[in-house]
Structure formats: structure tokens, C-alpha cells
Amino acid sequence: MVEPAAPVDLSGAVAAAQGGDERAFRELFREVQPALLRYLRGLIGEDAEDVASETWLQVCRDLPRFSGDYANFRAWTATIARHRAMDHVRRLRRRPSLAVPVETLADLASGADTESEAADAVATGAAIALVASLPAQQAEAVLLRVVMGLDAETVGRILGKRPGAVRTAAYRGLRRLASMLPEEPA
Amino acid sequence: MTWPDRRAAERLIDGADADTPLGRLLAHARGPAAPHELLGEQQAAAMFRAGGGAPGSVRKRRTLSRVLAVKVAVVGALLTGSGLAVASATGTLPLPVRDTPRPAPAVPPRPVDAPTGARQQPSPGPPTAPPAIGKSKGPNEHARSPHPRGNTAHPTPGRKNGKSPNPGGNGR
Numbered sequence A: 001m002v003e004p005a006a007p008v009d010l011s012g013a014v015a016a017a018q019g020g021d022e023r024a025f026r027e028l029f030r031e032v033q034p035a036l037l038r039y040l041r042g043l044i045g046e047d048a049e050d051v052a053s054e055t056w057l058q059v060c061r062d063l064p065r066f067s068g069d070y071a072n073f074r075a076w077t078a079t080i081a082r083h084r085a086m087d088h089v090r091r092l093r094r095r096p097s098l099a100v101p102v103e104t105l106a107d108l109a110s111g112a113d114t115e116s117e118a119a120d121a122v123a124t125g126a127a128i129a130l131v132a133s134l135p136a137q138q139a140e141a142v143l144l145r146v147v148m149g150l151d152a153e154t155v156g157r158i159l160g161k162r163p164g165a166v167r168t169a170a171y172r173g174l175r176r177l178a179s180m181l182p183e184e185p186a
Numbered sequence B: 001m002t003w004p005d006r007r008a009a010e011r012l013i014d015g016a017d018a019d020t021p022l023g024r025l026l027a028h029a030r031g032p033a034a035p036h037e038l039l040g041e042q043q044a045a046a047m048f049r050a051g052g053g054a055p056g057s058v059r060k061r062r063t064l065s066r067v068l069a070v071k072v073a074v075v076g077a078l079l080t081g082s083g084l085a086v087a088s089a090t091g092t093l094p095l096p097v098r099d100t101p102r103p104a105p106a107v108p109p110r111p112v113d114a115p116t117g118a119r120q121q122p123s124p125g126p127p128t129a130p131p132a133i134g135k136s137k138g139p140n141e142h143a144r145s146p147h148p149r150g151n152t153a154h155p156t157p158g159r160k161n162g163k164s165p166n167p168g169g170n171g172r
Helices: A010-019 A022-063 A070-092 A102-112 A119-131 A136-147 A152-159 A164-179 B004-011 B021-030 B041-051 B057-080 B084-091
Strands: none
Touching: A010 A070, A010 A119, A022 A119, A022 A136, A022 B004, A022 B041, A070 A152, A102 B084, A119 A164, A136 A152, A136 A164, A136 B004, A136 B057, A164 B004, A164 B021, B004 B021, B004 B057
């Protein structure tokens, strides 16, 4: 089973990166990029890498004017990523979809054999694909809350919704996910 | 399908019930970084060196180059008695004065396009009328509050239950 990553606070790294410290910036990148990439994969599928790259370009450009701590920084990067993703979808005129690798779902839900790094990566990809198969608003609420680790209030600001609406969307998404997964083995 | 209820859903989001199928799914969704997810680090670092870092570095360099170019052009015009030098040197001529070479950005810089237009704030703020991405909305899910509250540029910190990064910014 995968333990949730321990919460980290890189507020010091945010400040250092703003002062031009490349090592601090790399630390931020390593901590934020996986979640950002998964969020983007859930939104726009295979083009997530390109849009994540555009996101970091803007982050680099605007970092000197950013003010806030690490939690603010995560929310800020998610907001930028969302805007870049919307631009991307506008260019494509469609919402790209991710294929859900059905065969991995049973393993995923049972927790079987996810010891290796490769198996973990497959399971993560399958989990994101399954979340992405939800109705768009539920998918995004789950991605921002679970994957980006943002609270309902912050997600509400990013999406322009009330926190209650975010909670409802996430809750509906989770119920739907639960119904897609195999039953717990007795 | 009666589980999870609202309260259980919030707990799942916070990482509880990790021994259930849904809990495991969510744990995988937020699982540790895979190596392939970090392949963009060098590119991002190059962007950081090129466009970020010291505040205003890029703009300052550009402004400096332009000022120097004009000076060179003026001197050239005085020497040759021709306006041609001015016209050419302000625009396209390779500049004789350049500071230390830096790695080019991997992606060409884009024009400033902060949606709020508020130059003082980090961009972007949440859109005032956020479009949904892709699919049409469910009947009960249309955005009811198009105006995000609070300071949009500085969202408040992450999750509850002590799982969020320390918002105070006092280290790890």
C-alpha cells in the first residue's frame, strides 16, 4: 500500500527561489511537479507534459512578484496550470480523454503487488485515469483536493465556486469512484 | 452505493480509510513521485535561469541593451552624418554589448498575459467566470458563485486535520 506522502513545508524554498536560488527552485519543482502533472493528466490527458512545461515557464517568469508561503505556491501553480490547460483545450476544441486501463483496476483496488516502483507508477496512472473518467467538475474537484492537496476553500477560489459546491462535487466524485471499483474482498 | 457519505468523503480526502478500495485508489493518486514525472527538471531549471531568478533580471538586461544600442546608434550617426545608423542599430543589428551568455530558455518567452491585468499581483487570479473544462456540467453543478471571495492571489493553505503544509512558513 502507498502511504500518503508526509506533508512538507517548502516555504523557505519558495523565498529562496524568489531570491534566485536554483537549488531551492529545483526542490520546489520536484515536490510540486508530480501532483501538477497528474492534475493536468486528469484535465487534458496526454498533453499534460507540454502544458506543465508552459506552467513552469510562467511560474519562473512571475515568481519574483509572487507573495505567499508554500501552500499558496501550490495553489498558485495549480491556478496557472488550469489557465494553461484551458488555453490548450480551446486550441484543441475538445477535452482529450485518458484511456482507463481496466485490467489494472482490480489490482489497484485490492492493493496487490504494488511494491515495485513500476507497479506504483502504473497504479498511479490508472488511478488518475479513473478519476479523469468522472464528469468534468467532479474530476477536477477530486484532482485538486486529493492530488494537489488543496482544501475546499482554496479549490473554491481556483474554480470560482463556493467551498460547499467543491465539497459536493468531490463527494459525488468519490461515490461514483467507489461504485466503479470492485467490492472489498470479504 | 451508499458509501462514502459526505463525512466519510472528507475523511477519505484527508487520507483516512486507506485500507478500503477507494482509499487505496486515492493513495495511489497522490502517491510518491515516479522518476518519469521528474524528467522536466532540467528544462524547468533552464527556464528558471533564463526568466526567473533575480527579480526583473530579464527586463533589466533588455532595457540596458536597448539603451546601449541607442547610444551606439547616436555615436554612429554623429560619425557618419547619417540617420541610417540610428534606424538600423535600434532594431536588428547584433549588439556589440552583451552581458555574460546564458542558456537560452527552452521555450520562447511569452508576452505577459496575466488574466487579471493586475501587474502587482502574481498571476493569474481565478477567472471571474471560470469556464468548465470540456464536458458539459451536471444539472446541480453549475458554478453558482462566479466571484471568488477573498484575496484571490493568495489562496489559503491546504487541507485540514494537520495534513496541510504549515501555513506559517516557519520551516519543516
